[in-house]
Structure formats: C-alpha cells, structure tokens
Amino acid sequence: MDGHLGIWQPVGGAVLGAVIGAVLSGPEVAAALREMPLTMKRLAVVQFFTWLGLFCMWMMFSLATAQQVFGALDPHSPAFDQGTLFGGRTFAWYSIVCFLVAFLLAPLANRFGRRQVHGLALVLGGLSLLATGFIHDRVLWQCTMIGVGIAWASILSMPYAMLSGALPAARMGVYMGIFNFFIVLPEILASLTLEPVVKQLFHNDPVKVVMLGGASLLVAALALVWVPRETQRAGA
Numbered sequence: 001m002d003g004h005l006g007i008w009q010p011v012g013g014a015v016l017g018a019v020i021g022a023v024l025s026g027p028e029v030a031a032a033l034r035e036m037p038l039t040m041k042r043l044a045v046v047q048f049f050t051w052l053g054l055f056c057m058w059m060m061f062s063l064a065t066a067q068q069v070f071g072a073l074d075p076h077s078p079a080f081d082q083g084t085l086f087g088g089r090t091f092a093w094y095s096i097v098c099f100l101v102a103f104l105l106a107p108l109a110n111r112f113g114r115r116q117v118h119g120l121a122l123v124l125g126g127l128s129l130l131a132t133g134f135i136h137d138r139v140l141w142q143c144t145m146i147g148v149g150i151a152w153a154s155i156l157s158m159p160y161a162m163l164s165g166a167l168p169a170a171r172m173g174v175y176m177g178i179f180n181f182f183i184v185l186p187e188i189l190a191s192l193t194l195e196p197v198v199k200q201l202f203h204n205d206p207v208k209v210v211m212l213g214g215a216s217l218l219v220a221a222l223a224l225v226w227v228p229r230e231t232q233r234a235g236a
Helices: 008-024 027-034 038-068 078-112 112-136 140-153 159-163 169-198 207-226
Strands: none
Touching: 008 112, 027 169, 038 078, 038 112, 038 140, 038 159, 038 169, 038 207, 078 112, 078 140, 078 159, 112 140, 112 159, 112 207, 159 169, 169 207
C-alpha cells in the first residue's frame, strides 16, 4: 500500500464535506441540531465508533485472513487467493448468527434493558475482532463471527429503538436522518485515513486494523454508559 494520500482522497473528502455541510446548514436541520436531545447526542458517539469499527473489519478482514490463517503475504500467491476467498466465506457466518439472534433481542431487551443488551453485544463483537490477532486455526477464525453476528444484529435495531423514545414526534424524520450521518462520517474518515494509517502505523498489517475495529467497538460499548437508561418521547 502507498502511505500517501492520492489526489482523489482529499478532493473526494472535500466534496462530501461540502455536501454534508450544505445539508446540515439548512434552517430546519440547523435548528434540530441546536435542540438535539441529550440521548441522541450520546448515541451519536456510540454510532460513530461502532461504524468505524465495522468499516475497519469490512475493509481488511479478507486480507487479515490470508495473512493470519493462510500465512500468505504475497498477493500473487495461490495461498493469498485462498485466504481472501476463505475470509469472504467466513463473513457468511455473521449473517447467519445475526438472523438467529435477531429473534432473541426484543425479549432480552424487555427483560434487561436495551442499553445493557446493546452494550453486551458490542463487547462480544469487539472481543471477537481483537481475538483475530491470536488465532491461526480456520475453525476458530470462523468462530469470531459469532460475536460479530450478535453485535451486528443489535447494531441494526437497538440504537434506533433507544433513540425513538427520546425524539419529539414532529421531528422524528429529521432526527433519524441526522442520526444516519454518524454512519456516513466514520466511513468517510476510514476511506480518507485508513490507507496511510495501515502503512505508517501498522506497517501494512491488516490484522492490526481488524483489531483496531474491535477496539473501536469496545469504545462504543463504553460510551453507552453515558446514554440515559430510560427516556420518554419528547413533545408527546
């Protein structure tokens, strides 16, 4: 990997930043930002680190599989191709786990609370990605997707369930749209900075980037501590 930013990266970032800035500066959106509920502000931090961790995983997991499980560093070697293909197939497991776990989330949230369930799911996902730095066995490597699948099932539902009760009904659509910016922003950050970080800080080691994703999920879980436990719909 080249550790220097190509011209398209800052230009692309500038264009995306300008578009986001134009949207956020609109009168209705700007007013909503000024009056953003506390729960949403704190959940936005959780979302930012959650999706940053996911992007680290998605961008580097196949390369990490080739290196960590197949011992392949040469991208032109047959083992490298086998490793990246195996990494892609490994992702199927977290989709399967997500499907199965999704049916359990609602009763668990009703019993233990949405914040607690989501926090545990993020911890399981984060620890699973951190474990990739110590695993070389194919079966155990695939088992990391159990924790990731649990986290993914919760990520797709729990933050929005926690948020919906804290939003004024009249601005529900606006705030949900703003909330999704905290998915886009870490994606932009990852696309602009991950390549030089891998080169300069991690010395082209994709496994460390996947582990960084795990650490980011743990930070997201920690940030949940500051999200209020129970909320009532504002403006109801």
